[in-house]
Amino acid sequence: MNIVVCIKQVPDSDKVTIDRETNRLNRAGVPSIINPFDENALEMALQLKDKHGGKVTVVSMGPPQAEEALRTALSLGADEAILVSDRKFGGADTWATSYTLTLALKKIKEPIDLILFGKQAIDGDTAQVGPGVAHFYGVPMITYAKECEVTENGFRVKQVTDRGYNLWEIEKPAALTVVKEANELRMPNLRKKLAAKKAEIPCWGFDDLNPDEEKIGLSGSPTKVNKVFAPPIKLNKEILSGEPADMVKELIFKLREKKVL
Amino acid sequence: MSTKKEIWVYAEQENGKLAGTVFELLSEGRKLAEKSGFTLCALLASADGKPMHQELFNYGAKKIYNVEDPKLVTYQNDYFAKVVDQLLKSEEPEIVLYGASTIGRSIAPTVAVMGWAGLTADCTELDFDTERNILLQTRPAFGGNIMATIICPDHRPQMATVRSNVFKKEKVGEAETGEVVDITVDLSDVPERMKRIESVEEEINMVDLKAAEYIVSGGRGIGGPENFDKIEKLASTLGGAVGASRATVDAGWISHHHQVGQTGKTVCPLIYVACGISGAIQHLAGMQSADLIIAINKDPDAPIFDVADFGLVGDLHEVVPEFTKQIEALKA
Ligand SMILES: Cc1cc2nc3c(=O)[nH]c(=O)nc-3n(C[C@H](O)[C@H](O)[C@H](O)COP(=O)(O)OP(=O)(O)OC[C@H]3O[C@@H](n4cnc5c(N)ncnc54)[C@H](O)[C@@H]3O)c2cc1C
Ligand SMILES: Nc1ncnc2c1ncn2[C@@H]1O[C@H](COP(=O)(O)O)[C@@H](O)[C@H]1O
Numbered sequence: 001m002n003i004v005v006c007i008k009q010v011p012d013s014d015k016v017t018i019d020r021e022t023n024r025l026n027r028a029g030v031p032s033i034i035n036p037f038d039e040n041a042l043e044m045a046l047q048l049k050d051k052h053g054g055k056v057t058v059v060s061m062g063p064p065q066a067e068e069a070l071r072t073a074l075s076l077g078a079d080e081a082i083l084v085s086d087r088k089f090g091g092a093d094t095w096a097t098s099y100t101l102t103l104a105l106k107k108i109k110e111p112i113d114l115i116l117f118g119k120q121a122i123d124g125d126t127a128q129v130g131p132g133v134a135h136f137y138g139v140p141m142i143t144y145a146k147e148c149e150v151t152e153n154g155f156r157v158k159q160v161t162d163r164g165y166n167l168w169e170i171e172k173p174a175a176l177t178v179v180k181e182a183n184e185l186r187m188p189n190l191r192k193k194l195a196a197k198k199a200e201i202p203c204w205g206f207d208d209l210n211p212d213e214e215k216i217g218l219s220g221s222p223t224k225v226n227k228v229f230a231p232p233i234k235l236n237k238e239i240l241s242g243e244p245a246d247m248v249k250e251l252i253f254k255l256r257e258k259k260v261l
Numbered sequence: 262m263s264t265k266k267e268i269w270v271y272a273e274q275e276n277g278k279l280a281g282t283v284f285e286l287l288s289e290g291r292k293l294a295e296k297s298g299f300t301l302c303a304l305l306a307s308a309d310g311k312p313m314h315q316e317l318f319n320y321g322a323k324k325i326y327n328v329e330d331p332k333l334v335t336y337q338n339d340y341f342a343k344v345v346d347q348l349l350k351s352e353e354p355e356i357v358l359y360g361a362s363t364i365g366r367s368i369a370p371t372v373a374v375m376g377w378a379g380l381t382a383d384c385t386e387l388d389f390d391t392e393r394n395i396l397l398q399t400r401p402a403f404g405g406n407i408m409a410t411i412i413c414p415d416h417r418p419q420m421a422t423v424r425s426n427v428f429k430k431e432k433v434g435e436a437e438t439g440e441v442v443d444i445t446v447d448l449s450d451v452p453e454r455m456k457r458i459e460s461v462e463e464e465i466n467m468v469d470l471k472a473a474e475y476i477v478s479g480g481r482g483i484g485g486p487e488n489f490d491k492i493e494k495l496a497s498t499l500g501g502a503v504g505a506s507r508a509t510v511d512a513g514w515i516s517h518h519h520q521v522g523q524t525g526k527t528v529c530p531l532i533y534v535a536c537g538i539s540g541a542i543q544h545l546a547g548m549q550s551a552d553l554i555i556a557i558n559k560d561p562d563a564p565i566f567d568v569a570d571f572g573l574v575g576d577l578h579e580v581v582p583e584f585t586k587q588i589e590a591l592k593a
Contacts, residue, residue, distance in 0.1 A: 013542070016403050016406050017406065095377070095379070095553045111277055125523070126380075127366050127370070128370035132370050141367070162363055162445070164460070167458050232406065241574040245583055248587050252587055255571075
């Protein structure tokens with residue numbers, strides 16, 4: 001079985017701060033990580049491979065340093081990695097990213113049985129690229145997958161919903177976006193780690209994918225960022241301290257004054 | 262661009278029951294309609310739409326695009342995406358809003374790429390720029406560290422998914438009327454590539470965090486699973502539900518159904534009481550729009566105090582039971 005996992009390198013949102021004067025993200029020195037949900041997607045792929053054999057390919061679109069994320073994936077057990085990178089792809093929103101990634105998937109020679117994505121990327125939180133690629137590539141798609149079993153013609157998938165779950169039968173090739181609860185991550189393997197360091201990672205750019213120039217990068221993106229700003233801070237807050245009984249008394253007095261209690 | 266001056270709300274339904282966010286979207290859509298002068302419409306794809314029409318009118322829809330087909334009972338991405346895509350292309354609305362639910366987050370990105378529409382995910386604020394005729398879509402990014410306003414200047418429709426429990430629902434009246442436009446979409450050529458074999462609601466008997474007016478949440482600061490007792494007591498005295506930070510869920514102290522935050526639930530109660538929660542940005546992402554936030558933490562520098570209306574600096578093991586006691590006294 002051939003599985004492709006799309007992984008994105010993101011800044012660790014735990015460590016990003018915002019400069020309240022310039023309204024810019026302080027990204028300097030912030031480590032890059034594999035998008036956490038994509039790690040679960042990769043783990044799902046590796047578990048399917050452990051059970052049924054086959055090959056796991058990881059694909060990432062981003063600047064040249066996204067190669068690091070791909071090497072990490074190799075050290076976890078992915079068999080092959082492809083970097084999709086070109087200055088012309090820069091500034092892409094989810095529409096243009098979906099389009100470009102799809103061209104890369106179409107260039108992969110072996111027929112793909114399953115394409116996995118994280119539920120969402122933690123930098124943009126959009127959760128759109130999975131469904132976008134699935135449509136462009138022409139396969140059925142299920143979001144928020146928690147479990148995936150191989151069946152005769154495809155997969156049986158458990159999808160987390162707002163109130164419980166759905167169980168689906170989906171034919172292959174198929175695409176899934178994977179939630180955190182899907183699995184526990186494995187540790188990198190030392191021998192694979194060494195091999196990953198030396199692995200050749202092909203980089204596919206504009207000339208390799210031959211895209212419609214109108215549909216890539218910043219100009220191919222229907223959405224534009226108009227403005228960024230720091231989240232507002234509450235101004236008239238009241239901080240109480242002292243004896244618990246007194247604090248609570250004052251709190252309740254104030255809540256009643258506001259008529260919320 | 263010769264689009265129709267209409268704002269559409271995607272009326273998400275399953276088994277003839279509209280999702281709660283539909284009413285929040287209509288309420289917010291009404292404000293946008295007033296500001297832009299556009300008509301507020303609902304797109305309803307279902308097996309039998311009529312029983313749902315009155316409710317849609319009551320929340321402000323002036324027009325319902327009604328598509329019926331037996332295949333549209335429960336959600337199946339291929340069918341619903343074809344319906345929405347076809348209508349967007351034939352009717353050309355200016356703006357389309359979807360709930361950021363499991364369903365909304367499947368259908369919206371699919372139809373966005375079927376056309377060439379912009380889609381902004383998980384908005385928490387919407388506004389209309391009357392000068393440029395564009396929708397201003399504001400949303401948190403980078404785990405809530407930053408807010409971004411996104412626009413879609415050159416492509417139509419302008420589409421957004423909207424977080425649930427961020428906008429308040431407001432009914433217009435009980436017997437509002439409007440126009441119904443019936444449209445037929447041929448689904449016979451859509452291949453059946455996936456089939457739903459089971460659908461289970463696990464949370465039926467659980468406190469519904471999303472609907473709760475009062476939420477008391479516990480974080481790692483409570484010290485151990487047994488101390489959720491104190492949290493539960495305060496919650497039940499207030500008549501509310503129990504929430505939790507991810508740290509407590511990860512530690513196995515409470516089930517993930519209670520988790521509030523970026524990877525948990527977004528909630529919007531009247532009062533949110535955070536006990537022993539530091540206020541990591543990912544937690545704030547899920548509760549910041551509560552009407553009133555009370556934080557109890559022994560560290561005066563905890564970031565949770567930045568978003569609190571009232572902060573109580575102290576040991577929660579004393580403060581929380583005291584809070585419960587005084588409210589009980591009040592009710593007696
Ligand atoms: C991608 C991603 C997604 C995430 N999603 C979520 C999410 O959805 N929801 C979420 O909550 N987190 C989420 N997190 C985790 C988040 O970053 C924090 O780690 C988590 O919220 C911390 O939980 P906490 O506040 O309970 O614990 P801590 O940060 O350990 O805080 C405990 C607090 O309790 C206080 N305290 C200790 N003892 C007492 C006492 N006796 N009395 C009073 N106060 C006391 C301490 O001063 C401290 O402030 C996410 C993280 C990542 C990377
Ligand atoms: N640049 C990218 N390269 C590879 N995969 C991506 C990229 N952007 C998004 N993805 C995949 O799409 C998922 C959803 O991303 P998003 O729509 O940005 O929230 C991620 O979890 C990844 O699996």
